[in-house]
Amino acid sequence: xxxxxxxxxxxxxxxxxxxxxxxxxxxxxxxxxxxxxxxxxxxxxxxxxxxxxxxxxxxxxxxxxxxxxxxxxxxxxxxxxxxxxxxxxxxxxxxxxxxxxxxxxxxxxxxxxxxxxxxxxxxxxxxxxxxxxxxxx
Amino acid sequence: xxxxxxxxxxxxxxxxxxxxxxxxxxxxxxxxxxxxxxxxxxxxxxxxxxxxxxxxxxxxxxxxxxxxxxxxxxxxxxxxxxxxxxxxxxxxxxxxxxxxxxxxxxxxxxxxxxxxxxxxxxxxxxxxxxxxxxxxx
Amino acid sequence: xxxxxxxxxxxxxxxxxxxxxxxxxxxxxxxxxxxxxxxxxxxxxxxxxxxxxxxxxxxxxxxxxxxxxxxxxxxxxxxxxxxxxxxxxxxxxxxxxxxxxxxxxxxxxxxxxxxxxxxxxxxxxxxxxxxxxxxxx
Amino acid sequence: xxxxxxxxxxxxxxxxxxxxxxxxxxxxxxxxxxxxxxxxxxxxxxxxxxxxxxxxxxxxxxxxxxxxxxxxxxxxxxxxxxxxxxxxxxxxxxxxxxxxxxxxxxxxxxxxxxxxxxxxxxxxxxxxxxxxxxxxx
Amino acid sequence: xxxxxxxxxxxxxxxxxxxxxxxxxxxxxxxxxxxxxxxxxxxxxxxxxxxxxxxxxxxxxxxxxxxxxxxxxxxxxxxxxxxxxxxxxxxxxxxxxxxxxxxxxxxxxxxxxxxxxxxxxxxxxxxxxxxxxxxxx
Amino acid sequence: xxxxxxxxxxxxxxxxxxxxxxxxxxxxxxxxxxxxxxxxxxxxxxxxxxxxxxxxxxxxxxxxxxxxxxxxxxxxxxxxxxxxxxxxxxxxxxxxxxxxxxxxxxxxxxxxxxxxxxxxxxxxxxxxxxxxxxxxx
Numbered sequence: 001x002x003x004x005x006x007x008x009x010x011x012x013x014x015x016x017x018x019x020x021x022x023x024x025x026x027x028x029x030x031x032x033x034x035x036x037x038x039x040x041x042x043x044x045x046x047x048x049x050x051x052x053x054x055x056x057x058x059x060x061x062x063x064x065x066x067x068x069x070x071x072x073x074x075x076x077x078x079x080x081x082x083x084x085x086x087x088x089x090x091x092x093x094x095x096x097x098x099x100x101x102x103x104x105x106x107x108x109x110x111x112x113x114x115x116x117x118x119x120x121x122x123x124x125x126x127x128x129x130x131x132x133x134x135x136x137x
Numbered sequence: 138x139x140x141x142x143x144x145x146x147x148x149x150x151x152x153x154x155x156x157x158x159x160x161x162x163x164x165x166x167x168x169x170x171x172x173x174x175x176x177x178x179x180x181x182x183x184x185x186x187x188x189x190x191x192x193x194x195x196x197x198x199x200x201x202x203x204x205x206x207x208x209x210x211x212x213x214x215x216x217x218x219x220x221x222x223x224x225x226x227x228x229x230x231x232x233x234x235x236x237x238x239x240x241x242x243x244x245x246x247x248x249x250x251x252x253x254x255x256x257x258x259x260x261x262x263x264x265x266x267x268x269x270x271x272x273x274x
Numbered sequence: 275x276x277x278x279x280x281x282x283x284x285x286x287x288x289x290x291x292x293x294x295x296x297x298x299x300x301x302x303x304x305x306x307x308x309x310x311x312x313x314x315x316x317x318x319x320x321x322x323x324x325x326x327x328x329x330x331x332x333x334x335x336x337x338x339x340x341x342x343x344x345x346x347x348x349x350x351x352x353x354x355x356x357x358x359x360x361x362x363x364x365x366x367x368x369x370x371x372x373x374x375x376x377x378x379x380x381x382x383x384x385x386x387x388x389x390x391x392x393x394x395x396x397x398x399x400x401x402x403x404x405x406x407x408x409x410x411x
Numbered sequence: 412x413x414x415x416x417x418x419x420x421x422x423x424x425x426x427x428x429x430x431x432x433x434x435x436x437x438x439x440x441x442x443x444x445x446x447x448x449x450x451x452x453x454x455x456x457x458x459x460x461x462x463x464x465x466x467x468x469x470x471x472x473x474x475x476x477x478x479x480x481x482x483x484x485x486x487x488x489x490x491x492x493x494x495x496x497x498x499x500x501x502x503x504x505x506x507x508x509x510x511x512x513x514x515x516x517x518x519x520x521x522x523x524x525x526x527x528x529x530x531x532x533x534x535x536x537x538x539x540x541x542x543x544x545x546x547x548x
Numbered sequence: 549x550x551x552x553x554x555x556x557x558x559x560x561x562x563x564x565x566x567x568x569x570x571x572x573x574x575x576x577x578x579x580x581x582x583x584x585x586x587x588x589x590x591x592x593x594x595x596x597x598x599x600x601x602x603x604x605x606x607x608x609x610x611x612x613x614x615x616x617x618x619x620x621x622x623x624x625x626x627x628x629x630x631x632x633x634x635x636x637x638x639x640x641x642x643x644x645x646x647x648x649x650x651x652x653x654x655x656x657x658x659x660x661x662x663x664x665x666x667x668x669x670x671x672x673x674x675x676x677x678x679x680x681x682x683x684x685x
Numbered sequence: 686x687x688x689x690x691x692x693x694x695x696x697x698x699x700x701x702x703x704x705x706x707x708x709x710x711x712x713x714x715x716x717x718x719x720x721x722x723x724x725x726x727x728x729x730x731x732x733x734x735x736x737x738x739x740x741x742x743x744x745x746x747x748x749x750x751x752x753x754x755x756x757x758x759x760x761x762x763x764x765x766x767x768x769x770x771x772x773x774x775x776x777x778x779x780x781x782x783x784x785x786x787x788x789x790x791x792x793x794x795x796x797x798x799x800x801x802x803x804x805x806x807x808x809x810x811x812x813x814x815x816x817x818x819x820x821x822x
Contacts, residue, residue: 002509003544011264013150013175016332029331031338037219038150040177042264053513057440058427058505063541064442082174094332098276102327127148127179130337133277139783140818153606166605168612190787193703194714195779200815201716231606235550239601267611270551285812287698287723290469303468305475311767312698314725316812356722368469372413376464401696401727404474407414422675424561424586448630449561451588453675493585538559538590564743577742579749642743646687650738678748681688681733 003120004060005048008070010079013040014095038082043100044125045075047108051117061117069115073107097126101134109136140257141197142185145207147216150177151232175219180237181262182212184245188254198254206252210244234263238271246273277394278334279322282344284353287314288369312356317374318399319349321382325391335391343389347381371400375408383410414531415471416459419481421490424451425506449493454511455536456486458519462528472528480526484518508537512545520547551668552608553596556618558627561588562643586630591648592673593622595656599665609665617663621655645674649682657684688805689745690733693755695764698725699780723767728785729810730760732793736802746802754800758792782811786819794821 015038016030017023026034033039047070051060077087083095089107093099105122112119125131152175153167154160163171170176184207188197214224220232226244230236242259249256262268289312290304291297300308307313321344325334351361357369363381367373379396386393399405426449427441428434437445444450458481462471488498494506500518504510516533523530536542563586564578565571574582581587595618599608625635631643637655641647653670660667673679700723701715702708711719718724732755736745762772768780774792778784790807797804810816 001546001548002512003546004509005542005544007540009264011176011178013177018330032217035217035219037222038175038177039148039217039219040150040175041148042179053507053509056429058507058510060509060543080169080172080176082172082176085174096327096332098278098327098334099332101276127146129281131279132334133279135275135277137275138820138822139786140820141783142816142818144814155604190781190783195701195781195784197783197817233601233606235552235601235608236606238550266555268553269608270553272549272551274549283812285724285726287725292467306765309765309767311770312723312725313696313765313767314698314723315696316727354717354720354724356720356724360722370464370469372415372464372471373469375413401694403418405416406471407416409412409414411412420675422587422589424588443628446628446630448633449586449588450559450628450630451561451586452559453590491580491583491587493583493587496585538557566741644738644743646689646738646745647743649687677692679690680745681690683686683688685686 001050002053002060003048003050004063004066005046005121006063006066006070008045008047008067008075010043010045010075010081011040012043012078012081012083013038014083015039016094016096018094038084041126043078045070045104046121046123046125047104047119048121048123049112049115049117050120061115065115066112069108069111073111074104097124097130097132098134100124101132105134105136138187139190139197140185140187141200141203142183142258143200143203143207145182145184145204145212147180147182147212147218148177149180149215149218149220150175151220152176153231153233155231175221178263180215182207182241183258183260183262184241184256185258185260186249186252186254187257198252202252203249206245206248210248211241234261234267234269235271237261238269242271242273275324276327276334277322277324278337278340279320279395280337280340280344282319282321282341282349284317284319284349284355285314286317286352286355286357287312288357289313290368290370292368312358315400317352318405319344319378320395320397320399321378321393322395322397323386323389323391324394335389339389340386343382343385347385348378371398371404371406372408374398375406379408379410412461413464413471414459414461415474415477416457416532417474417477417481419456419458419478419486421454421456421486421492422451423454423489423492423494424449425494426450427505427507429505449495452537454489456481456515457532457534457536458515458530459532459534460523460526460528461531472526476526477523480519480522484522485515508535508541508543509545511535512543516545516547549598550601550608551596551598552611552614553594553669554611554614554618556593556595556615556623558591558593558623558629559588560591560626560629560631561586562631563587564642564644566642586632589674591626593618593652594669594671594673595652595667596669596671597660597663597665598668609663613663614660617656617659621659622652645672645678645680646682648672649680653682653684686735687738687745688733688735689748689751690731690806691748691751691755693730693732693752693760695728695730695760695766696725697728697763697766697768698723699768700724701779701781703779723769726811728763730755730789731806731808731810732789732804733806733808734797734800734802735805746800750800751797754793754796758796759789782809782815782817783819785809786817790819790821 016033017026153170154163290307291300427444428437564581701718
């Protein structure tokens with residue numbers, strides 16, 4: 001069993017808030033991240049897959065194919081976008097880094113399996129001081 | 138003459154567009170950065186000042202004071218904000234990194250002079266692949 | 275189960291030595307790290323906690339609260355200090371990165387639990403070439 | 412149980428290809444990495460070992476000794492070399508990052524055990540966008 | 549006058565040697581970089597251009613156009629290549645980082661001028677411990 | 686004219702204070718950096734030299750020789766040391782980053798000239814948030 005990780009990046013706007021609450025309450029719960037005018041980040045996404053090395057290529061997986069899947073399913077939809085309003089698989093969800101990780105896992109899991117590998121971890125770095133990791137249930 | 142640089146960070150949303158143009162024209166000129174729903178970045182701001190070493194302290198300038206000025210005049214106003222709609226010194230301007238650099242220079246120049254030093258450079262990193270530097274006229 | 279990590283930093287002096295040994299013996303065992311005049315590092319501390327996502331906030335934990343705990347219990351006590359002589363929870367201990375990790379774990383474990391999450395890992399980077407991780411017993 | 416990691420670096424040339432295939436077929440399978448004239452990388456190698464803290468030193472392991480083993484067994488043989496043609500323990504193998512990780516593990520496992528610790532992970536970063544980890548069978 | 553910098557990367561093999569000397573002499577002059585079997589690097593290329601901000605766009609230059617020029621003229625020719633044997637504008641030259649910088653400057657200078665800006669600096673990082681900068685004559 | 690930079694590192698303890706003042710006054714002027722028990726940093730030192738490319742080697746300067754000079758004259762004396770008490774060329778001086786830069790310049794200038802190049806810049810990074818540069822008088 002070996003693990004390979006691909007990094008991709010996306011620059012996006014978002015806002016943390018609960019639609020049932022007013023701005024003041026959202027400010028109390030979510031702090032400056034609740035700014036109704038949005039803010040944004042340079043997100044780094046690390047996708048780790050695991051499996052056996054193919055004895056005919058020395059690869060666990062073709063990294064170019066992995067990159068293509070991540071871009072098609074995830075970063076093409078998130079890059080230079082507003083995470084709260086225009087990403088199909090995030091509609092109606094919080095855009096916390098925790099929820100982003102789980103949502104991206106759900107988009108990638110089956111695709112990775114079709115490549116003959118298993119999704120192991122989705123990690124997102126929001127700033128240089130915090131990151132979230134999800135390994136499935 | 139010696140040069141000292143302080144790094145501060147701000148996470149903000151923005152959009153590149155000309156208010157006289159429609160979305161389609163803005164897309165042609167500004168590309169995906171023109172998204173009407175905004176996107177965002179983790180900006181890094183590097184402020185470099187120059188001057189002589191004070192023989193009583195070994196300092197060019199007190200770095201804590203420099204940090205306080207940068208936060209009060211710049212990053213407290215930009216962090217977790219929308220650069221296009223709620224920053225007093227950016228209203229009516231493009232929010233390209235070039236314009237940000239010049240605008241921040243204008244906010245800091247006199248304050249630095251009052252500390253007994255000279256502003257030398259304002260540098261902003263927008264992504265890991267590009268940055269802008271301004272040294273005054 | 276999801277994992278979130280917060281990075282904090284502290285700049286400190288320390289020395290590796292055994293109080294029962296003379297300087298020459300300490301030099302043999304601990305090398306240049308045993309310098310009786312001290313040396314120091316820019317330490318990076320990564321605290322990882324795990325738990326479930328709160329469906330009312332999208333958060334595992336409030337990162338600002340986590341930051342406050344780490345600063346109050348750990349980095350306010352370590353930053354710009356001498357790890358061997360003035361930190362209550364390190365007195366009488368080696369100040370190797372290994373012992374630092376375990377000692378910081380002991381300071382944080384109960385506090386994290388009171389936030390409704392579990393401490394998962396304490397990681398300390400001493401230089402760009404080495405780091406230590408502790409996951410509890 | 413505690414984990415300590417040492418980073419070492421090596422700059423090397425290599426090529427991904429199967430000796431039974433012609434250049435055209437290798438290009439289809441391995442892409443630009445199959446260039447018959449070679450290409451190269453600044454590889455970063457992270458070796459993680461685990462074990463108990465020695466109560467007489469505060470160390471899991473002497474990091475200088477770990478560094479010496481990694482250099483003698485691995486990076487002295489790989490640095491400024493061609494991974495396909497002049498490294499004894501890689502002869503006849505693919506030089507994918509996956510195979511490099513497993514091969515380095517095999518070189519280090521027994522040596523680490525003789526130091527009184529256990530090899531936990533070999534991680535290699537090939538570019539800023541991808542890395543491989545191996546934890547043994 | 550404002551300065552904007554674009555980073556691009558290329559992974560390449562090379563060798564430092566003088567064709568008139570034998571391997572032993574080359575080893576004396578160029579050290580391990582003279583290995584006849586090649587070695588390689590992850591090079592980082594920083595291209596800085598300078599000029600005035602266009603009042604109609606807020607840009608000094610369109611960064612996408614700058615990226616396209618750098619890729620077409622430089623990194624498409626260098627990435628996953630052997631710098632000594634298959635790059636038209638390097639044939640017959642040393643492949644030291646110094647010579648690379650000057651050679652890349654020569655390829656880019658006129659192209660940048662046609663964009664209405666001036667090439668200011670070509671910087672290449674060969675390892676994390678060394679880089680070269682060229683500002684023209 | 687071309688510029689080449691070598692990075693070296695040193696981990697050291699220090700304290701900012703004026704010997705004529707008591708601890709309380711030093712605290713007012715130098716803040717937490719005046720801690721009488723010392724603190725420390727992982728310093729990064731960047732030495733930039735300039736000159737012409739040697740047409741027989743493609744080098745401005747032999748980087749190994751530059752590294753040897755920096756280590757012999759500077760980092761061997763500073764690494765794992767206390768900057769205030771045991772470094773010959775710093776005795777009686779402040780150990781601010783500004784004074785460090787100027788003092789290192791004075792140690793290196795003549796040595797670099799003997800190599801047939803000119804010292805251009807000494808840059809020291811004290812933390813990830815601040816650095817100082819000195820270019821001579």
